[in-house]
Amino acid sequence: MSNAMVEVWSYEVTSSVASIDTGTILGATYDTYYFVGTNISLQNTVSVRLIPKVSGSAKSGTFGNCANYYQLAGSGAWGTNSNGSYSTRDFITHIGFNVLSETSNSASNAFIEATIMNSQSGTHNTYSIGNSIGCVDTTTYYSRHHLVATEDNTADVYDGFVIQPDSGNINKGKFKIYGLINS
Amino acid sequence: MKTREEIELEVIEELETLKPLYMGVNGQAVEYTDADYDWHVQTRTDMLFNEQQFGWIAKRQEEYGSVQEQLDMQYWDSVNGTTTWQDHIAQVKLNNPKP
Secondary structure, X not given: OOOOOEEEEEEEEOOOEOEEEOOOOOOOXXXXXXXXXXXXXXXXXXXXXXXXXXXXXXXXXXXXXXXXXXXXXXXXXXXXXXXXXXXXXXXXXXXXXOEOEOOOOOOOOEEEEEEEEOOOOOXXXXXXXXXXXXXXXXXXXXXXXXXXXXXXXXXXXXXXXXXXXXXXXXXXXXXXXXXXXXO | OOOHHHHHHHHHHHHHHHOOOEEEEOOEEEEOOHHHHHHHHHHHHHHHHXXXXXXXXXXXXXXXXXXXXXXXHHHHHHHHOOOHHHHHHHHHHHHOOOO
16 A cells, blocks of 8 residues: 555645646656645636646647536536537646636635546557536536546657646645556 | 737737746746747647637537526427527527637
């Protein structure tokens, strides 16, 4: 049971930042990584993106596919957001879809998580599943649960991530990455 | 509809109003490097261009509402002889036109 889940990186936002760079903290020691963010507040009501880094640089352009669903806690109704290959910018993203801004709801402390698989393989694509909650709709007062599955359609080997809202700053939040399974 | 190059120019102009941007690194908030600013321009341009090209799909999906809600509209339309569902779908398409 030793080393079942090992923290490899953490960052607490104490002064607003536009993005967070994990540095090169991923490696062959672990097959699977778990990302978690708690008590997140954003400047704008937007999604939070978890963008892979390869050879020390954050990826840009189109390189993946995304299936993204949300559920309103009050009604249980499911909807979809940004599915399909057209949303390739959203790889491992929208995990915090529509995290409300602090001005929209001062109590909007969102929770987001994602499990990233195959990121260290140079022959297989990388996949992830993610969840988020705490995204309160100020009109209906429903919390909004998001579930997202993504794939990077390249075999890039990741060495880190950049965490970035679609626009504006991250005003608050604690972020951590854990290595889950020893290679 | 804007070209990708036109959107990129708008992003560059917008960025000038946003500077300085800060990146959280090793527990510190440090100003973006030139490379970070270049990356910001590329990723934001990609995002806005994709939204222009394909954002209408997601917006329509969301505004249509659930299948249950639409079936309920259709049931009451059949009972009352109204066109609520048809009007709703038409309005969503009108609100979110294909580019």
